[in-house]
Amino acid sequence: xxxxxxxxxxxxxxxxxxxxxxxxxxxxxxxxxxxxxxxxxxxxxxxxxxxxxxxxxxxxxxxxxxxxxxxxxxxxxxxxxxxxxxxxxxxxxxxxxxxxxxxxxxxxxxxxxxxxxxxxxxxxx
Amino acid sequence: xxxxxxxxxxxxxxxxxxxxxxxxxxxxxxxxxxxxxxxxxxxxxxxxxxxxxxxxxxxxxxxxxxxxxxxxxxxxxxxxxxxxxxxxxxxxxxxxxxxxxxxxxxxxxxxxxxxxxxxxxxxxxxxxxxxxxxxxxxxxxxxxxxxxxxxxxxxxxxxxxxxxxxxxxxxxxxxxxxxxxxxxxxxxxxxxxxxxxxxxxxxxxxxxxxxxxxxxxxxxxxxxxxxxxxxxxxxxxxxxxxxxxxxxxxxxxxxxxxxxxxxxxxxxxxxxxxxxxxxxxxxxxxxxxxxxxxxxxxxxxxxxxxxxxxxxxxxxxxxxxxxxxxxxxxxxxxxxxxxxxxxxxxxxxxxxxxxxxxxxxxxxxxxxxxxxxxxxxxxxxxxxxxxxxxxxxxxxxxxxxxxxxxxxxxxxxxxxxxxxxxxxxxxxxxxxxxxxxxxxxxxxxxxxxxxxxxxxxxxxxxxxxxxxxxxxxxxxxxxxxxxxxxxxxxxxxxxxxxxxxxxxxxxxxxxxxxxxxxxxxxxxxxxxxxxxxxxxxxxxxxxxxxxxxxxxxxxxxxxxxxxxxxxxxxxxxxxxxxxxxxxxxxxxxxxxxxxxxxxxxx
Numbered sequence: 001x002x003x004x005x006x007x008x009x010x011x012x013x014x015x016x017x018x019x020x021x022x023x024x025x026x027x028x029x030x031x032x033x034x035x036x037x038x039x040x041x042x043x044x045x046x047x048x049x050x051x052x053x054x055x056x057x058x059x060x061x062x063x064x065x066x067x068x069x070x071x072x073x074x075x076x077x078x079x080x081x082x083x084x085x086x087x088x089x090x091x092x093x094x095x096x097x098x099x100x101x102x103x104x105x106x107x108x109x110x111x112x113x114x115x116x117x118x119x120x121x122x123x124x125x
Numbered sequence: 126x127x128x129x130x131x132x133x134x135x136x137x138x139x140x141x142x143x144x145x146x147x148x149x150x151x152x153x154x155x156x157x158x159x160x161x162x163x164x165x166x167x168x169x170x171x172x173x174x175x176x177x178x179x180x181x182x183x184x185x186x187x188x189x190x191x192x193x194x195x196x197x198x199x200x201x202x203x204x205x206x207x208x209x210x211x212x213x214x215x216x217x218x219x220x221x222x223x224x225x226x227x228x229x230x231x232x233x234x235x236x237x238x239x240x241x242x243x244x245x246x247x248x249x250x251x252x253x254x255x256x257x258x259x260x261x262x263x264x265x266x267x268x269x270x271x272x273x274x275x276x277x278x279x280x281x282x283x284x285x286x287x288x289x290x291x292x293x294x295x296x297x298x299x300x301x302x303x304x305x306x307x308x309x310x311x312x313x314x315x316x317x318x319x320x321x322x323x324x325x326x327x328x329x330x331x332x333x334x335x336x337x338x339x340x341x342x343x344x345x346x347x348x349x350x351x352x353x354x355x356x357x358x359x360x361x362x363x364x365x366x367x368x369x370x371x372x373x374x375x376x377x378x379x380x381x382x383x384x385x386x387x388x389x390x391x392x393x394x395x396x397x398x399x400x401x402x403x404x405x406x407x408x409x410x411x412x413x414x415x416x417x418x419x420x421x422x423x424x425x426x427x428x429x430x431x432x433x434x435x436x437x438x439x440x441x442x443x444x445x446x447x448x449x450x451x452x453x454x455x456x457x458x459x460x461x462x463x464x465x466x467x468x469x470x471x472x473x474x475x476x477x478x479x480x481x482x483x484x485x486x487x488x489x490x491x492x493x494x495x496x497x498x499x500x501x502x503x504x505x506x507x508x509x510x511x512x513x514x515x516x517x518x519x520x521x522x523x524x525x526x527x528x529x530x531x532x533x534x535x536x537x538x539x540x541x542x543x544x545x546x547x548x549x550x551x552x553x554x555x556x557x558x559x560x561x562x563x564x565x566x567x568x569x570x571x572x573x574x575x576x577x578x579x580x581x582x583x584x585x586x587x588x589x590x591x592x593x594x595x596x597x598x599x600x601x602x603x604x605x606x607x608x609x610x611x612x613x614x615x616x617x618x619x620x621x622x623x624x625x626x627x628x629x630x631x632x633x634x635x636x637x638x639x640x641x642x643x644x645x646x647x648x649x650x651x652x653x654x655x656x657x658x659x660x661x662x663x664x665x666x667x668x669x670x671x672x673x674x675x676x677x678x679x680x681x682x683x684x685x686x687x688x689x690x691x692x693x694x695x696x697x698x699x700x701x702x703x704x705x706x707x708x709x710x711x712x713x714x715x716x717x718x719x720x721x722x723x724x725x726x727x
Contacts (some may be wrong), residue, residue, distance in 0.1 A: 014567075017492035019526050024517055025495050028502040059484070061567045086484035086491070086564065108491035111498030 006032045008050050012042045015059035031040035053121045058085035080121040166190035184217035185592035191316040198300050203320050205293040228267040240266035241294045244281035248291045251281040252453050255302045278303040282313050284321045292324045356440040370654040372418045389415035408432050425453040468541045470665040471593045481565035485531045493523035548583040551620050551630050558595045576619035584628050585696035586673045594669050597662040598632040598689045605636025631690035
């Protein structure tokens with residue numbers, strides 16, 4: 001963990017309980033975070049440039065998680081993405097990894113699994 | 126008397142005379158005064174008729190009486206016309222030999238092969254003083270036989286019915302050459318008349334018995350018994366079948382009290398007020414109730430009765446009770462089969478939602494695990510963050526209840542339970558279905574719009590079944606939008622109270638629409654245009670809606686897509702026992718056996 005300002009993780013999920021619960025956990029891990037209830041809200045937030053890592057729900061009304069990944073890539077961003085989904089399907093997960101996600105976690109996931117994924121993004125965390 | 130005199134004199138031997146005797150009373154009075162023993166004999170015969178003694182017995186006595194009154198040597202026989210031959214058949218001929226009777230009954234009436242057949246065929250008396258000199262049957266088997274038995278003369282008199290038709294023949298044979306005196310003729314005419322009365326009475330009795338037998342058989346076949354209830358005397362008269370239905374000893378005395386002992390205790394409260402009202406004045410009664418037989422078995426009865434006045438002007442009910450147990454059992458079996466089909470269809474629909482359901486459960490579980498992990502970390506930190514831990518614990522609890530709610534809803538939808546009638550808020554029912562389907566909609570990129578009227582009157586029905594219909598419409602609408610590109614996939618669920626006081630719910634999509642030629646087949650069972658699915662969704666939805674006295678319909682939107690909707694009557698204020706008391710004199714007292722079963726049974 002760096003001594004300078006903590007790494008910023010943006011959370012995009014339309015489920016409120018995730019948006020409430022994850023920031024506290026991330027804080028315990030030493031990250032600061034912002035939450036957004038939709039991909040559109042995130043894109044228009046002005047936080048895109050500051051975001052070091054994106055925790056992204058796959059299934060959202062409007063733009064889906066993958067839609068957002070493609071949009072960011074189209075705009076030239078290379079923000080590492082951890083996808084989270086309530087659909088436990090390994091084939092599906094592999095497809096998402098091929099789309100460029102760093103990790104894909106099935107809800108409900110443990111704190112340890114999330115930490116492992118974050119360590120992939122931020123080696124040495 | 127005059128008729129007899131005119132027709133019977135003079136009588137040439139062996140020549141039939143026209144006319145018939147007919148029934149007329151007091152034939153003997155104009156001729157010679159009847160012998161008192163003869164009158165006593167006639168009285169005895171009339172008594173036999175009144176007692177219902179069999180026809181041959183009566184005729185037998187009549188033959189003996191006539192023989193005694195005419196001459197000690199003569200023999201009398203009574204033969205009946207058998208229309209099937211037509212020929213004669215013996216009724217009674219105590220003084221005649223079987224061989225002679227056989228000769229009398231042998232030929233058809235058409236052949237007029239003997240004097241009796243001729244008398245019956247021509248409806249006219251045939252009198253012959255001397256067989257030997259009779260040109261007609263001198264060589265007939267009958268004459269040979271009669272002569273062999275020492276008979277010399279015969280008289281054959283038709284027995285006529287009240288309407289003049291020939292019922293039979295009375296034959297009188299004597300060993301000597303004998304002409305009939307006026308007194309003889311009167312006696313024979315009288316005997317023929319009595320014989321006719323006896324025959325007609327026997328025929329009427331037979332017809333009545335047959336009619337009674339038909340009625341009894343009809344009652345048995347239709348499991349329907351009839352009764353009369355004299356309100357003033359409280360007298361109940363029951364048909365045999367009714368005794369069988371109620372399993373009472375045949376012809377046992379039935380009172381309202383014994384009747385009540387059979388009525389199902391739960392059904393008596395609805396029956397009693399109807400009987401009370403029926404006592405007060407003429408009404409038509411129609412009621413269904415159950416009875417319990419001594420062996421514990423249950424029967425469903427349907428009672429219909431009509432008030433009337435008996436000859437003394439007293440109020441009397443005449444009615445019928447039908448045993449509808451079999452129908453009820455069949456209805457219940459049908460309802461059970463239907464409810465099982467509905468259940469299967471529901472499970473299939475929910476199966477289509479399994480991914481969505483997993484999502485709805487995993488979402489709060491995810492929250493719980495994250496919150497609990499955070500909580501642990503906060504408490505193990507140095508110093509422990511108790512305030513933060515409390516907050517995360519609260520959130521974990523909230524997510525736990527949310528998961529429990531989802532599971533609870535699912536359990537209700539998956540459960541195979543009996544249909545029940547309750548007050549249902551369609552808005553709330555729709556919201557619950559939406560909560561389970563949310564991620565299915567999201568997955569398919571469908572945007573949901575709600576247009577729910579608030580407040581919305583409740584409907585009365587089975588909540589799970591109605592939710593099944595909403596779920597089916599929602600899944601159909603989602604499926605219809607799968608291939609849609611280039612326009613929003615929008616699903617609208619709306620509710621409102623319509624002009625007819627029905628609560629309606631509509632599901633509008635912006636999907637591919639319906640091809641008009643497929644429309645008539647839409648709610649056929651197992652008809653589907655989809656690659657997945659059984660094709661019973663709409664069929665089941667329609668039958669559920671109809672069982673709620675509603676209708677399911679659909680229409681093409683002005684823009685793309687279709688709107689499916691159903692409308693069912695809003696719930697009425699809770700029914701009270703006053704419903705029955707609404708009935709007034711002269712009106713029809715109708716009560717539903719059990720209001721709850723109407724829906725359950727349908």
